[in-house]
Structures are given as structure tokens and as C-alpha cells.
Amino acid sequence: MMQDRSYFLLKQSLLLALGFGVLWNFFSIGGMLDLKLISPFVDLTGQFPLKNHWALAELNHRYVKNVLILVYLSFLLGWLASFKYQAWQIRRWEFGYYFGMVIVSTLFIGILKSQSAHACPWNMTLPGPNAVLWNFSATAGHCFPGGHASSGFALMAGYFVYRRSNRTRAYFFLCSASILGFAMGWAQMMRGAHFLSHNLWTGWIIWCINVIAYALFYHKLPQARRH
Template identity: 60%
Template sequence: MHDKQRFMLYQGCFLIISFCLLLVCFPVGGSLDLALIHPWVSSSGKFLLRDNWYLAELNHRYVKELIILVYASFLIIWLGSFKFEKLKPLRWNYGYFFFLVILSTSIIGLLKSHSAHACPWNITIPTTQGFFWDFSATQGHCFPGGHASTGFALMAGFFVFRRSDKKRAYFFLISGFILGFAMGWGQMMRGAHFLSHNLWTAWIIWLVNVSFYLLNYKRFGLSQITNTSAQTSQQQ
């Protein structure tokens, strides 16, 4: 079976199965969401870690800014490839990488801006005996997880390098998943998101990457040949 056909088969099965699992096991505000967020909410419905420095500043601000700098470096490499001959073989990979990062995070941002799901910290209603969850709020602009998307977007590197550099491809895949999940979990601890928000974010970003990779599959093959030729020329 051709690599593209095998890739389409595996990814199609994965996307369908993971979609069904998320739909059944992780509906927004479902039992698993409530159980996993329970340790971070007080008996009166307050999220005591909402303003915690490590979560509000280190995780939500500094880590995000650091990752954005990484993405900015991809843009710099792409721009530099038009001026420096040594960077020319990298033009397609890093240009595509940066484009997919911007595209996937923008799609998450667009969906989030039109979402009817509110953030957990906005839907806890105190009562005399504790609190209850009010899921009647509309236009809450809190689904999917925008912050987690910054980390998950790094997974685009898996598709960029899967045919030319397996180790680098899996580095970006694992790093993107760990960063996205950790950043999303920090937001969950603050009460900004349910875990489902972040898992659906990862699924959407993966879908975007699979779709665009298949559309550009031949181009990646040409890029690999170009890079190999360039490396051979430099060695000679």
C-alpha cells in the first residue's frame, strides 16, 4: 500500500474513533469534566487557584510567549530563505510550519469567539448548601481552549518532518502534545476551561493538519528531494 493511502487509512480511522470517544466520554460539562475539575473548586464554587502566579502568569503568559517566540523563529527562517542561499532548502518546511500554526490557532480562536460554552468559573452558582453548575449561559466564548492551542499547534512539525526526519517529527509531536495538555491542564486548575475544551482543541488541530498535509503531500515529496540534493551539493 502506498504511503499516502496508508496514511489516509490510519488517520481516517484515528480521527473517527477519537471523535466518537470524545463525543461519548467527554461532552462539554459532562460527568468526567465535572469529576476532573472538582479538586480545584471550593465548596462554595470558587476556584482558589484562579490568580495563582504559577498558573496565571508563568503558564498563561510566559510559557505562551516563549512558544510564540519559537514560532516567530520559523517565520524568520522562512524570510531568511529568500536572502540566504543556505536557508533556501528550508523555505517550504518552515513556511508551511508557520502557516499551519497560524491557521490552526486562528481556527480555534474563531470557534472560541462564537462559542456558546461559558468558562467554568463563570457558571458556578453559590447556594446555602454549596453551589451548582449553571449550563444555561450562552455566548460564553470559552470553547475550545485557546491557550492550549498554542502548545498543540507545535504538532504541525510532525507532518512537516514525517518523511524527511522521523526523530524531529516525533519530537514535535510529543512536545506539542505535552505542552498543549500541560497548558490546558493549568487553565483547568484555574477554572478557565474544562478538560474537554482542551481535548477537542487537540482534535481540531490534528484534523486541520491531516487535511492540509494530504493536500500538500506531493509538495512534501518534492521538498525532500530538493533538500537531499542541496545537502549532496554542499558535501561535494
């Protein structure tokens, strides 16, 4: 048990260090890659034509997020039910830990965002004679890391909950978190709400939080059943 924990945490630490190096060196906030990737969504007047597009502003920003909130609430309900139904008591830590990690990770992103001096892209553009100019002195702030993407990346907690008891379920949560977090963040980038770096850092921070929590509560999480 301890050997599995040590090996897994070592591997995760190396991956986190590698991810940090890639983000730090290639995805600086408002850097070359950020500007190159967001440029197709800015017009010559410095506006983002897709800012109020229904699929991005309503479907992605509201409905998808609401569906994810319902998923997370189902774990809260499972945790509450474990106090009433004896058959569910064995899953109390599973449900409570998952919901708790979602709250901790999204709340942490929200706190960082509320204290951030980084402005959103749609507050930084200026029309130029031949191309859009970027005003990096904009002080609107509160735009880093990406808050909306955290709703998708928070699914990552499921990977850590189920990696020993149900690998198929664990990888389902990991893949779902990666796809939804990236897609929700990309949609926000198309609207001008965030740079890609904002959302990638969100994913890295949530990943880091989950690794730390897993190191502390490894022994409490579900294990593979012995036959």
C-alpha cells in the first residue's frame, strides 16, 4: 500500500514539475502563444464578435456548468444519504471526499481570481491602423486563473478517488475533466474572457491540489476489493 502511494506520488510530482515547466516557459500570460491563439477571434476594431454568441455565452457558460453542478450535487446527496442508509455508509468517504475536493479546488481558483491583477482579453484590446493593439496596462483585473474552466477540471477528483478501486471509472473522470475543462476554457477564450494560459494554469492548479489531498487522505479512499 505504502509502496503504491510513494510511487504514484513520485510520478505525479514529476508530471506536475514537467507541466509547470511547460506552462512557465511557453504559456506566459498574454505571451506570444496566448496572443497568436486568440487573434482569430478578435476583429480589426478590437472587439470579440463571439462574445455574446448563444452557444458560447449561454450553452457553454450557463447550461454546461449547471449540468456539472448537478453532477457534483449528486455526490453531496450520496454523502448525506450515507448517514441514513446503512448500505451506503461504506461509500461515505468516497462521496464526501469527491464533493469536498470539488468545493476546495473551485473555491481556491475563485479566490486566486478575485485577487488577480490580470485583466481579461476583452478589456485589453485597442484598435490599431493595421492590426489590434494590446494594452497590458489594463487594470480591470480579476481574470486569472480561468474560473469557468475550473468547473470542468474539478471532475479530476474522480480519478484520485477511484484509481485503486475502479480504474475504468478513474480514467473516465480524468478524460472527462481534461476534455470539459479545456473545451469550456477554449470557449471562453473565443469570447475574449480568457487567454488559453488562464485555463491551462487552472487545470494545473486543480491537479496540484488533488495530488496534495491524495497524499494526505490516500488511506481513506476506496481500494480494490479482494476476492
